[in-house]
Amino acid sequence: MMDNSATFKFDGSIEGLLSAVFDSYYLKIYPQVLTREVAGSSLFDDDIYTVITDPMKAGRVWRALERRVSKRVLEVMVTSFLVETTDGNVALFRYIRSILDSRENVESDFSNHDAVNVLGNCRRVRGEAHRLLQFARFQKAADGTYFALMEPRYDVLPMCVEHFVDRFSDSSFVIYDRKRNYGFHYDGSDVRKMKFMHDNEHVLGGGLSDSCMDSDERFYQQLWRTYFQAIAIKERINPRKQRQDMPCRFWPFLTEMQ
Amino acid sequence: MLTNYCKYDCAYCINRRSNDIPRATLSVSEVVSVTMEFYRRNYIEGLFLSSGVVRDPDYTMERMVRIAKDLREKYKFNGYIHLKSIPGASRELVNAAGRYADRMSVNVEIPSEAKLKYLAPEKDHASVYRPMGFIKQGVLENREDRKRMVHVPRFVPAGQSTQMIVGASDDTDRTILTLSSALYSMPTMRRVYYSGYVAVNSYDSRLPALKQPPLVREHRLYQADWLMRFYKFRADEITDGGSPNLDLDIDPKMAWALRHPEQFPVDVNKAPYEMILRVPGIGVRSAMLILNARKFRKLNEEHLRKIGVVVKRAKYFLTCGELSIHNLREARPDVVRRQLTFDFGNDG
Numbered sequence A: 001m002m003d004n005s006a007t008f009k010f011d012g013s014i015e016g017l018l019s020a021v022f023d024s025y026y027l028k029i030y031p032q033v034l035t036r037e038v039a040g041s042s043l044f045d046d047d048i049y050t051v052i053t054d055p056m057k058a059g060r061v062w063r064a065l066e067r068r069v070s071k072r073v074l075e076v077m078v079t080s081f082l083v084e085t086t087d088g089n090v091a092l093f094r095y096i097r098s099i100l101d102s103r104e105n106v107e108s109d110f111s112n113h114d115a116v117n118v119l120g121n122c123r124r125v126r127g128e129a130h131r132l133l134q135f136a137r138f139q140k141a142a143d144g145t146y147f148a149l150m151e152p153r154y155d156v157l158p159m160c161v162e163h164f165v166d167r168f169s170d171s172s173f174v175i176y177d178r179k180r181n182y183g184f185h186y187d188g189s190d191v192r193k194m195k196f197m198h199d200n201e202h203v204l205g206g207g208l209s210d211s212c213m214d215s216d217e218r219f220y221q222q223l224w225r226t227y228f229q230a231i232a233i234k235e236r237i238n239p240r241k242q243r244q245d246m247p248c249r250f251w252p253f254l255t256e257m258q
Numbered sequence B: 001m002l003t004n005y006c007k008y009d010c011a012y013c014i015n016r017r018s019n020d021i022p023r024a025t026l027s028v029s030e031v032v033s034v035t036m037e038f039y040r041r042n043y044i045e046g047l048f049l050s051s052g053v054v055r056d057p058d059y060t061m062e063r064m065v066r067i068a069k070d071l072r073e074k075y076k077f078n079g080y081i082h083l084k085s086i087p088g089a090s091r092e093l094v095n096a097a098g099r100y101a102d103r104m105s106v107n108v109e110i111p112s113e114a115k116l117k118y119l120a121p122e123k124d125h126a127s128v129y130r131p132m133g134f135i136k137q138g139v140l141e142n143r144e145d146r147k148r149m150v151h152v153p154r155f156v157p158a159g160q161s162t163q164m165i166v167g168a169s170d171d172t173d174r175t176i177l178t179l180s181s182a183l184y185s186m187p188t189m190r191r192v193y194y195s196g197y198v199a200v201n202s203y204d205s206r207l208p209a210l211k212q213p214p215l216v217r218e219h220r221l222y223q224a225d226w227l228m229r230f231y232k233f234r235a236d237e238i239t240d241g242g243s244p245n246l247d248l249d250i251d252p253k254m255a256w257a258l259r260h261p262e263q264f265p266v267d268v269n270k271a272p273y274e275m276i277l278r279v280p281g282i283g284v285r286s287a288m289l290i291l292n293a294r295k296f297r298k299l300n301e302e303h304l305r306k307i308g309v310v311v312k313r314a315k316y317f318l319t320c321g322e323l324s325i326h327n328l329r330e331a332r333p334d335v336v337r338r339q340l341t342f343d344f345g346n347d348g
């Protein structure tokens, strides 16, 4: 029999996590660990319970939460989920349980460690989304489409697309997550999720190949680099601050750092 | 920047007429097209539009307005436009600019008027405060209009800002902060920027010869500014020490706390928000979290740490639960000060 030190395994989706919450009530088990399903591991491990994602169960937990906490907190929870770490999943799971277990509204009880962790994770994800908005660099292709390649730490592309749709209004763009191998294409009116073949040369090469570039692209890249160097005030350059504001991991995609 | 040509002669400015530097002027359409190309590529979030004075203030201002207007109307530019109004520009042009700009600024540059006139003979405070007043009035009127009607275009929705140069004149921090606080009493003033003076020439003896811009002082002023905006400090509290200038070794919040041991320790489980905010090592966010969390239980040191309080600094100034960790009256202010400057160096 499973005891309260059990491990739950779920499919890594938010619905999966909510289903796990449902099951934990149903089975009267409070799991200590909640892991994402690892391909190839045995399904019949003794104290690992595999959660089957069920939209019905997830929906019930979600509606229960909607009654208990504000919209803002729901948003924090969903965002924090994107850190995709076991600790993050566990904290979120426990936070949800503590909300559902308690009679009062405990959403703002920040002496609760899980609440603090969930809030921290949410802030981390939002920070990454913000950096993506800042550091995506688009290149113009010969057909007029603008193309940006990124490797964000968390899966934040969906949070960012709207912003760029706003920016481009009537011209088209592609923004692509190389790490997760998918992206979004906007054609001037609609956004669609898309996937390149794994050997796409633009993705492998870290940007558009010369033959596909708009004829003015190199000119504007050079102009930007010149401008970027010109506005840096010699007396004020502070390499530590620069690395803080513009982490090295973005540099390969930054026009001004090449 | 539209042009670095300028017919004025402000001593502290690299673009002053008597500096011998190469001058370049961009046309309205050049600025517009480069801005759009940079914006599409996400190189820039917006445009900071400023210019030296060509011919006269209105002539220059008119060209800046045209840039902003073309970007918005012809190219559907959604980015941020910060338009630095030319001192002495007319009300009509300031109002026109306000329809396209998110933020506008008129820089005070030199805190006291006498020093401004001395260093920048073509300027006086009226040439700065008058356009500031136009912007304020425009924003307030627009707010009223928007309450009554639906389709009123926005007017400088992000308010206005200004800048003071630090270290080009001998104005004290007290003068600077008192002026800032007066500026913040304008309902539309969002930010005052402080810019450490960077030497721009070696021939003008009205200016101090600085090897380095006063970056630490600038940093302390920003911290003091922050205290006024978010921590409910008044300018005269921040500089109520013996000297009219800020202490460069420790941050102004810590400095105030050390000058006022009678206000501490603060009981985190009981004290009002305003006092919690005054504890060094507790920020606005932690203070809010403390207020929320203490409704549920008595907070101890571990809770504070989790909430994000820098216990290392805060411990001298607070009590929580049963333990008053180290309090300031037992550990004398000068000892604490030495301890903290030793621990944290210049980083505040």
Ligand code: SF4
Pocket: B006, B007, B008, B009, B010, B013, B014, B015, B016, B017, B051, B052, B053, B120
């Ligand atoms: S008016 Fe402006 S640009 Fe011209 S010299 Fe003075 S500060 Fe410089």
